[in-house]
Amino acid sequence: xxxxxxxxLDERLVKATSALGYINPTTIQEKAIPVLLxxxxxxxxxxxTGTGKTAAFGLPxxxxxxxxxxxxxxxxxxxxxxxxxxxxxxxxxxxxHMTGINxxxxxxxxxxxxxxxxxxxxxxxxxxTPGRLIDLIERKAxxxxxxxxxxxxxxxxxxxxxxxxxIEFILKNTPLRESTWLFSATMPTEIKKVSKxxxxxxxxxxxxxxxxxxxxxxxxxxxxxxxxxxxxxxxLIDFNPGMYGIIFTRTKLxxxxxxxxLTREGYDIDALHGDLTQAQRDKVMGQxxxxxxxxxxxxxVAARGIDVQGITHVINFELPDDMEVYTHRSxxxxxxxxxxxxxxxxxxxxxxxxxxxxxxxxxxxxxxxxPTGKDVCRKQFFYFMDKLLQTDISHGNYETYVPMLExxxxxxxxxxxxxxxAAMEFDRFLKYYDxxxxxxxxxDKRTRVSPMxxxxxxxxxxTRDTRGREFAGTGNYTKLFVNLGTKxxxxxxxxxxxxxxxxxxxxxxxxxxxxxxxNSWIEIDKSSANKMIKALDxxxxxxxxxxxxxxxxx
Ligand code: AMP
Numbered sequence: 328x329x330x331x332x333x334x335x336l337d338e339r340l341v342k343a344t345s346a347l348g349y350i351n352p353t354t355i356q357e358k359a360i361p362v363l364l365x366x367x368x369x370x371x372x373x374x375x376t377g378t379g380k381t382a383a384f385g386l387p388x389x390x391x392x393x394x395x396x397x398x399x400x401x402x403x404x405x406x407x408x409x410x411x412x413x414x415x416x417x418x419x420x421x422x423x424h425m426t427g428i429n430x431x432x433x434x435x436x437x438x439x440x441x442x443x444x445x446x447x448x449x450x451x452x453x454x455x456t457p458g459r460l461i462d463l464i465e466r467k468a469x470x471x472x473x474x475x476x477x478x479x480x481x482x483x484x485x486x487x488x489x490x491x492x493x494i495e496f497i498l499k500n501t502p503l504r505e506s507t508w509l510f511s512a513t514m515p516t517e518i519k520k521v522s523k524x525x526x527x528x529x530x531x532x533x534x535x536x537x538x539x540x541x542x543x544x545x546x547x548x549x550x551x552x553x554x555x556x557x558x559x560x561x562x563l564i565d566f567n568p569g570m571y572g573i574i575f576t577r578t579k580l581x582x583x584x585x586x587x588x589l590t591r592e593g594y595d596i597d598a599l600h601g602d603l604t605q606a607q608r609d610k611v612m613g614q615x616x617x618x619x620x621x622x623x624x625x626x627x628v629a630a631r632g633i634d635v636q637g638i639t640h641v642i643n644f645e646l647p648d649d650m651e652v653y654t655h656r657s658x659x660x661x662x663x664x665x666x667x668x669x670x671x672x673x674x675x676x677x678x679x680x681x682x683x684x685x686x687x688x689x690x691x692x693x694x695x696x697x698p699t700g701k702d703v704c705r706k707q708f709f710y711f712m713d714k715l716l717q718t719d720i721s722h723g724n725y726e727t728y729v730p731m732l733e734x735x736x737x738x739x740x741x742x743x744x745x746x747x748x749a750a751m752e753f754d755r756f757l758k759y760y761d762x763x764x765x766x767x768x769x770x771d772k773r774t775r776v777s778p779m780x781x782x783x784x785x786x787x788x789x790t791r792d793t794r795g796r797e798f799a800g801t802g803n804y805t806k807l808f809v810n811l812g813t814k815x816x817x818x819x820x821x822x823x824x825x826x827x828x829x830x831x832x833x834x835x836x837x838x839x840x841x842x843x844x845x846n847s848w849i850e851i852d853k854s855s856a857n858k859m860i861k862a863l864d865x866x867x868x869x870x871x872x873x874x875x876x877x878x879x880x881x
Contacts, residue, residue: 353382356379375658377634384508393451394427397451403478410631411432415430453469457485461496471497479507484631509526547670547692549672551672553827553834569639570622571640582629599611600629627652638662657669676820804851808877814844819840838851
């Protein structure tokens with residue numbers, strides 16, 4: 328069995344890893360540490376988050392730098408503030424038995440003055456986000472002339488976030504660099520280019536398959552129609568009472584809206600998105616970490632770099648546009664040897680995308696049914712009863728109350744008491760789920776022809792909605808303009824589904840859709856028009872900003 332000692336690490340570092348409960352090195356540690364300890368070999372580590380890569384580069388760095396030289400010798404560049412802080416925290420515990428080594432975390436969103444003072448104190452290791460680091464270089468507040476080791480962590484994320492030029496700038500500004508270590512979950516061509524340009528014969532190590540999702544994750548999907556997405560989400564949460572999870576949305580508006588709705592309905596949830604101040608983000612993350620919050624709802628950008636242990640579920644409220652983002656989302660669960668579930672709520676037209684993701688993650692998706700109202704109630708019931716039976720009554724002086732309780736309940740049967748306890752706990756669920764509808768799209772539902780597809784609209788003045796009610800085809804409609812069309816790859820049906828999905832408006836509210844190459848016009852019930860505009864206007868589709876407005880006011 329390979330040990331940390333056997334990899335050539337200093338005994339003070341070995342002592343620190345055992346104190347952290349690391350028994351054996353992980354695969355990436357085993358493969359990287361002996362190479363990196365040489366100090367002169369460039370290295371590419373293809374590894375997901377959760378594989379132990381922070382220790383894989385952090386331990387060798389601590390061994391290589393000279394504590395007596397009080398200037399920056401090693402630079403770790405990573406995409407987010409959260410990741411910066413995590414790396415510094417982990418490295419602080421690795422260096423517990425070493426003296427004279429100082430680290431600093433520099434990232435945006437906080438005053439720069441304090442960070443400059445920390446750098447002046449004489450640090451050997453700088454952990455930085457690209458933007459703030461460049462700011463410091465330009466202010467001449469940091470000197471990278473003596474940097475020997477540069478680590479690029481989560482390189483693919485940094486490129487995704489548009490940091491390519493910044494990274495190149497940083498690499499160019501470290502003239503005495505002896506080795507460059509690049510860690511990435513995926514290997515897009517941009518990374519290959521950077522490595523070709525700035526690295527010498529890098530030793531490449533791959534843990535698992537590139538782009539492969541973690542095998543400890545069960546990938547599940549649920550097919551629902553657009554207007555049931557929110558209810559389906561609620562049902563999945565209710566069906567998994569012990570869930571400690573992250574829900575991902577494409578937009579901050581969705582994250583905010585869903586968090587507000589669920590909070591009103593009594594769930595412990597908060598949103599993390601780009602509009603929050605740093606103090607608000609810290610507060611939300613603090614509450615989630617200490618489990619005051621059971622659920623976090625986040626956009627991809629806001630959730631970057633978050634490493635929270637013990638996440639049981641990741642829920643994709645919608646699939647991400649970019650397939651690789653799926654790997655990052657699902658990788659928040661199933662970490663450090665634990666298993667996890669990644670659930671995706673999808674529309675039937677998206678099933679083909681699942682096949683693409685399956686190829687990317689090299690793991691199968693399992694089709695699951697949205698649980699029925701009865702299933703949810705039963706699950707909650709058993710969960711509660713288990714909790715009741717497992718309640719520790721050995722401490723506390725409950726015996727003294729027993730005679731009093733017996734007297735109080737003398738005329739009530741045990742059965743009745745149990746029913747009352749259940750009623751207290753389950754009233755909300757029973758009421759909500761009484762006669763709850765089936766949210767799964769079944770074949771018979773999918774083939775049902777909607778009034779829209781039958782060609783309702785101005786020409787067919789009156790038609791019927793799916794419940795058989797009549798509505799006027801004219802008069803109550805207004806027309807919306809949107810800058811999406813057939814050149815965006817839409818057909819009428821896929822376009823309809825797309826706008827319904829985003830807006831969560833029922834298709835019965837729509838009239839005729841007129842699609843052109845560049846733009847489209849949508850007839851919509853006047854009362855739903857603003858909701859549709861709010862849902863679409865300003866969003867992006869394939870990197871382009873969507874413009875939607877009332878066509879009559881244009
Ligand atoms: P990382 O990939 O660096 O984000 O690490 C994921 C988690 O695994 C962190 O919480 C580490 O503390 C933990 N970890 C790293 N190396 C080991 C190890 N050799 N044994 C057990 N846990 C580890």
